[in-house]
Amino acid sequence: MQGVVMYGPGDVRVEKRADPRIESPTDAVVRLAATSVCGSDLWPYRGVESAAWPVPMGHEYCGVVEAVGAAVTSIRPGDFVVGSFFASDGTCEICQEGYHSGCVHREPACPGGAQAELLRVPLADGTLVATPGAPDEDLIPSLLAASDVLGTGWFAAVAGAAGPGKTVAVVGDGAVGLLGVLAAKHLGAERIIAMSRHTDRQQLAIEFGATDIVADRGEDGAARILELTGGYGAHSVLECVGTAEAMRQAVRSTRRGGHLGFVGVPHSVTFDGLEMFFSHIHLHGGPAPVRAYLPDLIQRIYTRQINPGLVFDLRLPLSHAAEAYRAMDERKAVKALLMP
Amino acid sequence: MQGVVMYGPGDVRVEKRADPRIESPTDAVVRLAATSVCGSDLWPYRGVESAAWPVPMGHEYCGVVEAVGAAVTSIRPGDFVVGSFFASDGTCEICQEGYHSGCVHREPACPGGAQAELLRVPLADGTLVATPGAPDEDLIPSLLAASDVLGTGWFAAVAGAAGPGKTVAVVGDGAVGLLGVLAAKHLGAERIIAMSRHTDRQQLAIEFGATDIVADRGEDGAARILELTGGYGAHSVLECVGTAEAMRQAVRSTRRGGHLGFVGVPHSVTFDGLEMFFSHIHLHGGPAPVRAYLPDLIQRIYTRQINPGLVFDLRLPLSHAAEAYRAMDERKAVKALLMP
Known part of the structure; x- marks a missing residue:
């Protein structure tokens, strides 16, 4: 698959990477419908934050489940899902209290980077929420926005x-x-x-x-x-x-x-x-407990009470990721959506 | 009257001072039934905090109103009152929202020091609360505690x-x-x-x-x-x-x-x-909005649901204030009550 990798400040490349696979029984693999560049991606891009280069990028995502591990029960292949940037178990006291992003088992939800065609998500049951059926095309930017911003x-x-x-x-x-x-x-x-x-x-x-x-x-x-x-x-x-x-x-x-x-x-x-x-x-x-809000936010998006997708004022194919970073860095775009 | 003055770290004296008088129409003068030494009084006593020596001490008080200014409407001479260590107007938005100690007109409630026989309290209407009648003697330590700790x-x-x-x-x-x-x-x-x-x-x-x-x-x-x-x-x-x-x-x-x-x-x-x-x-x-809680706390004390006065494990005449400070500094007493 194709995926975005940052090699250092200002150096964003789209390159062929290994397709993610189910590694643990609680994983899911999602084929992304859309992904995006986050303001926080600009910290390393601008050299304000260092990283262990090269780094696969992206943590905002929605798409169709392609495969699930044997222990996953709440979502199935074919479901359209939105998830948080932190994976959470959904069962610990902190999750039960609505602080999924503070889950005692929290880990990055996009270890392989969500600016890609495919994404492995750990702790799928506690992290992903299925939408009520496949969304209309025009709702996808809003669903993508729900995953983080x-x-x-x-x-x-x-x-x-x-x-x-x-x-x-x-x-x-x-x-x-x-x-x-x-x-x-x-x-x-x-x-x-x-x-x-x-x-x-x-x-x-x-x-x-x-x-x-x-x-x-x-x-x-x-x-x-x-x-x-x-x-x-x-x-x-x-x-x-x-x-x-x-x-x-x-x-x-x-x-x-x-x-x-x-x-x-x-x-x-x-x-x-x-x-x-x-x-x-x-x-x-702190890091937002997005998972706690997703059912409500998806409902508000499906009933068209809110249109958060309007924040995406730049849409580019995934292959043009470098251009997307540049536009956001130069504040020529509020937020860039990437189409895998 | 007699009052406590700190002349420097460790140097606490009880001396004759001018009786406080009504200075502003919103003032009240209270004859103190009891006063006490606060943990925060130990910061300057220990030299951790400096001050413009000599400093009249004390900000915990309850007692009988002796005089009120012409603009005071909610309390009268003869009322037994408890007040907060911050004077508040009781009318600004911050007070209305229950943060009297954040009042836009907040000022120290005990400019002359409450470790004394008499105390002038500014903004009396917004700062003092009258108890339902004269309290039984054994309730006085608890009412005193309500004023701060x-x-x-x-x-x-x-x-x-x-x-x-x-x-x-x-x-x-x-x-x-x-x-x-x-x-x-x-x-x-x-x-x-x-x-x-x-x-x-x-x-x-x-x-x-x-x-x-x-x-x-x-x-x-x-x-x-x-x-x-x-x-x-x-x-x-x-x-x-x-x-x-x-x-x-x-x-x-x-x-x-x-x-x-x-x-x-x-x-x-x-x-x-x-x-x-x-x-x-x-x-x-932050500094506790004591004034907001006083009506409820007084009620709980009068109905003997709570007995916060138990924190006073040392009672001394006002003239022995230096001993009270020493006992608290050396942690020989949790808290000292002073009888004017």
Whole structure:
């Protein structure tokens, strides 16, 4: 099969790789209908994160089950499935409490890389969710989004306690931030302030439910949020970047007693104990428990209540993966979908 | 009047000071029935925290209102009142949301020091709560506890989401930690693990509702909590110390998706972003919004559902304040009550 491998910063190649096979009785092999490039794939691409090169890439996926191991009971070959980027057993106490991405047996769900034609997924029963029948073609981008960016934006909104009567501020206008806006809207938030300085992303934020746009960043951005909220700060702030500057902005935009949900993988981020103490913030984040949300998200997509697939503003064949990375790196695309 | 003044580390004196008077129409002056030494008073006493010496001490109080300013409407001279250590306006959005100690107008409630015969309290309407009639003498220690340590332990348990079905671990066996145990019990927690290596404190923890005692500390303490919880960690951890070691122990004792409530004023504490991310912990703490809890706590004390006054294992006249500080510093007393 063909698959994407990163050989070093900026060096993305599509090459022939061995077809994945069932290795354990709890595995499934999925023929991918679509896959994509994640904002977090840009950390190694930009050399901010090192890796044991070469690395097979990708952890966002949906497609048709081709084979399952002998112990798999909840999905069958032929099922269309969506899965999380973390494999989970689905049975431990942490999974039962809805934190599948904190499963005591968690492991990467895409050891071979999901930017490929075929993918082996471990712990298939606890990781994959079958859709109700084969999806209409136009739903596939949204189902793909559910496997990570939508689930992650959703978790940001849940962790940030977005809901009725709340003013929500979203830091980060990447796909996760934009889908954080969508999640806040569908969780009932009253006012949603998207922080973005790019016209196209502002437009999409508004389409997803943003009521206000703030183009300021850092201290100025936080000051603007305070100004818009009577000096109190937002009830609910979603941090969807992962840098120290974005986190500082998020902390200072949150009112005392408010909630900060953070889903950007922290890079050189620390929280000062005394600032956290006197800010009275509820802080919660981490890798999103996407698996917990999938049944609900699939249902919302199938009934066309939400259209998260709109974040894909670039579609390319898998063979053009390098172009997809470049476009996202240069912020010419919000998010690229790759067709295997 | 007589009042306690700290002149430097270890130097506590009781001296004649000017009687406080109504300075602003929102003030009240209270004749104190009892006051006490707080664990946080030991930070400057031990020289860990500096101060603009000499400093009038104390922020835990209850007593009879002697005078009120012209704008005060909810309490009257003669009322027996309990108040928080932070004065709050009671009307801003933050107060309305139950975070009085985060009030936009918050200020120290005891500018003149509560270890004294008389105390001026600013923002009296938003800060003080009158009890239903004069309390029986034996309830006074419990009402005094409500003004800080009980309210703070209660907040730790609320912030840590202690409740039915939950396993709670309490880090710190000072008065706040012990009352965190009591709070967790009365909030319905199933299992409460008190971390203490002092027999007398272990006994009190058990009296307050602890089901397990762990004497190990630091990494060993966290490992023991994991061992006692099937490898998962506690659902709910209450950090009631404020040191980096105690916080690390607390973080590592919390299960993924669990809650860590912290009320020890952080001294040289930082949280690593990546550890917080992958630990999936809910983190929440700060100065306890005692005012929000007072009506409920007073009710529980009056109906004798709880007896938090048991934390006072040393009672001395106000004039013996230096002895009270020494006993707490040397851990010969859990908490000292001073009688003005």
